[in-house]
Amino acid sequence: MSNNKNLYPRLTSLANSLPSSVPFVAPEMTERLSGIPVIARLGANESSFGPSPKVKKIIAESTSDVFKYGDPDAFDLKKELEKHLQIPSQNIIVGEGIDGLMGILCRLMLEEGDTVVTSNGAYPTFNYQVKGVGGVLETVPYLADYEDPNALIAKAKLLNAKMIYLANPDNPMGTHHSAEVIQRMIDSVPKESLLVLDEAYIELAPDGVAPKLDVLNKNVIRLRTFSKAYGLAGARVGYAIGHVDLVKSFDKIRNHFGVNTIGQKAALAALKDQKYISQVRNSIELGRERINQIARENGLKTIASSTNFVAVDCGLDGDFTRKVLAELVGMGIFVRMAFVAPQDRCLRVSVGIPEDIEHFAKAFPRALEKARNQ
Numbered sequence: 001m002s003n004n005k006n007l008y009p010r011l012t013s014l015a016n017s018l019p020s021s022v023p024f025v026a027p028e029m030t031e032r033l034s035g036i037p038v039i040a041r042l043g044a045n046e047s048s049f050g051p052s053p054k055v056k057k058i059i060a061e062s063t064s065d066v067f068k069y070g071d072p073d074a075f076d077l078k079k080e081l082e083k084h085l086q087i088p089s090q091n092i093i094v095g096e097g098i099d100g101l102m103g104i105l106c107r108l109m110l111e112e113g114d115t116v117v118t119s120n121g122a123y124p125t126f127n128y129q130v131k132g133v134g135g136v137l138e139t140v141p142y143l144a145d146y147e148d149p150n151a152l153i154a155k156a157k158l159l160n161a162k163m164i165y166l167a168n169p170d171n172p173m174g175t176h177h178s179a180e181v182i183q184r185m186i187d188s189v190p191k192e193s194l195l196v197l198d199e200a201y202i203e204l205a206p207d208g209v210a211p212k213l214d215v216l217n218k219n220v221i222r223l224r225t226f227s228k229a230y231g232l233a234g235a236r237v238g239y240a241i242g243h244v245d246l247v248k249s250f251d252k253i254r255n256h257f258g259v260n261t262i263g264q265k266a267a268l269a270a271l272k273d274q275k276y277i278s279q280v281r282n283s284i285e286l287g288r289e290r291i292n293q294i295a296r297e298n299g300l301k302t303i304a305s306s307t308n309f310v311a312v313d314c315g316l317d318g319d320f321t322r323k324v325l326a327e328l329v330g331m332g333i334f335v336r337m338a339f340v341a342p343q344d345r346c347l348r349v350s351v352g353i354p355e356d357i358e359h360f361a362k363a364f365p366r367a368l369e370k371a372r373n374q
């Protein structure tokens with residue numbers, strides 16, 4: 001019950017207790033606040049290679065359909081996903097990106113005070129969604145720049161956690177575990193818990209990193225997106241794969257018209273154009289190599305990445321990386337950094353188009369020098 005009778009608007013006591021924060025400050029917001037135009041957009045792990053030409057064509061041809069609400073069942077897209085993933089469409093729910101699906105999942109699963117286990121410094125939007133429904137976050141540390149499946153499971157067992165979150169590959173470090181490691185984790189999830197396996201970057205990881213899909217397992221939900229490899233972050237389309245009971249329960253509370261008409265068509269066309277995804281994977285590999293090279297030229301190391309970003313180890317602590325970040329942002333280079341020590345020694349640079357990476361290459365030595373001289 002709300003205890004804020006005298007306050008207006010009459011938010012719930014939970015909402016009143018939450019900080020007014022967003023998990024990520026957008027580059028547009030930074031631009032508005034600083035007045036400095038962004039010349040290289042390398043901070044949000046978008047794919048600045050964009051969607052395939054075929055997808056762009058479909059988007060252009062679909063503009064006159066924008067008056068229509070999107071199909072609430074995303075029927076055609078789910079049928080294509082069914083083919084692509086070789087699982088029944090009843091085990092797939094389409095939503096407004098992984099972030100949107102996470103929000104619904106938290107509302108479905110968590111009551112105030114329920115425990116959720118994640119890694120300290122892992123993807124923060126999940127934490128934001130958990131806290132938004134009053135869940136209690138418990139964390140385990142990274143193990144040498146990797147999320148630690150064994151520690152997550154042990155903590156979940158200890159605390160009788162309702163959910164366990166792991167991203168494979170991980171953001172912000174870009175590291176991945178093999179399918180065997182993740183399968184072992186899946187096999188050891190306590191039966192009272194749900195493993196939320198975030199596979200936002202799975203199309204960019206080496207082949208074989210995703211364990212086999214098992215839609216009969218009630219203890220796992222897998223989240224995927226068209227925002228990364230498919231280059232459709234602004235279209236807001238993602239999907240979850242899980243047991244039919246869990247997938248069906250999304251219908252109870254989801255925003256049925258949340259996934260827009262053009263987004264659905266674009267995602268479907270993107271899925272059909274796997275040749276383009278191979279090209280994107282190649283371009284991203286080259287971009288990762290270039291970022292590794294830039295780091296080396298500046299006497300720094302990088303963390304081996306299986307994603308469309310690279311964590312550049314700035315060699316000192318989080319305070320130093322924050323200074324480097326501020327200098328880069330001041331030069332119009334939008335990048336981000338890891339959130340928590342000791343990973344916050346790393347700057348996170350998305351693999352953008354070569355032109356943007358070259359802007360970074362130019363600015364980085366100056367930013368490092370300025371930060372060192374502060």
Ligand SMILES: Cc1ncc(COP(=O)(O)O)c(C=O)c1O
Binds near residue numbers: 238
């Ligand atoms: C691990 C992870 N999960 C989810 C997302 C967001 O995905 P979507 O755009 O589908 O909401 C991101 C985006 O950076 C991410 O890094």
